[in-house]
Amino acid sequence: MTSSLAPGVFTPVILVHMIAAIAATALGAVILVRRKGSLSHRRLGRLWALLMLVIIASSFFIKTSGHFSWIHLLSVGSLVTLGLAVHHARRGNLAAHRRCMTGLYVGALLVAGLFTLLPSRLLGWHLWHALG
Numbered sequence: 171m172t173s174s175l176a177p178g179v180f181t182p183v184i185l186v187h188m189i190a191a192i193a194a195t196a197l198g199a200v201i202l203v204r205r206k207g208s209l210s211h212r213r214l215g216r217l218w219a220l221l222m223l224v225i226i227a228s229s230f231f232i233k234t235s236g237h238f239s240w241i242h243l244l245s246v247g248s249l250v251t252l253g254l255a256v257h258h259a260r261r262g263n264l265a266a267h268r269r270c271m272t273g274l275y276v277g278a279l280l281v282a283g284l285f286t287l288l289p290s291r292l293l294g295w296h297l298w299h300a301l302g
Contacts, residue, residue, distance in 0.1 A: 178292050187228040188293065191279060194221035198275045206264075215259075215271075222252055222274065241282075248278040 180188075197218050204211060229245040230238075255270035287294040 180292070181232075183228050183231045184292065187225060187232060190221045190224040190228065191283065194218055194225060195275075195279045195283065197221065198279060202272070202275065206268075219252060219256065222248065222278070225278075226252070244278060244282060248274060251278075 197214060201211065201214050201218060204214075226245050226249050229242065233239070251270050251274050255267050255274065258264070258267035258270060285291065287297060289295055289298045
């Protein structure tokens with residue numbers, strides 16, 4: 171049973187966004203611990219980048235009261251960083267590629283993911299009410 175204070179519902183866009191984020195978080199962890207530079211690393215990396223594009227694109231359809239918020243700046247920054255990471259990989263600047271990808275994983279997935287668990291956010295509200 172939900173309260174009238176519930177912050178909204180899981181729309182199809184939110185579900186796509188959330189599923190892609192969970193998949194990218196799991197796949198990213200696998201990529202980070204595996205050997206770099208192999209064919210499987212490149213293939214998994216392309217899949218991860220595609221998941222990130224789904225996350226970023228879907229975020230622009232998730233708005234609070236019909237408006238963009240400061241969190242959408244993270245989406246713009248993530249898109250730029252993802253593009254830079256691909257650029258660096260293609261140019262052979264693997265140190266810059268690694269920094270971009272690690273930053274995306276930590277900032278756009280782990281830190282942003284933790285913020286979704288706040289009680290004032292949709293996922294956090296449902297999680298804490300289910301536990302509590």
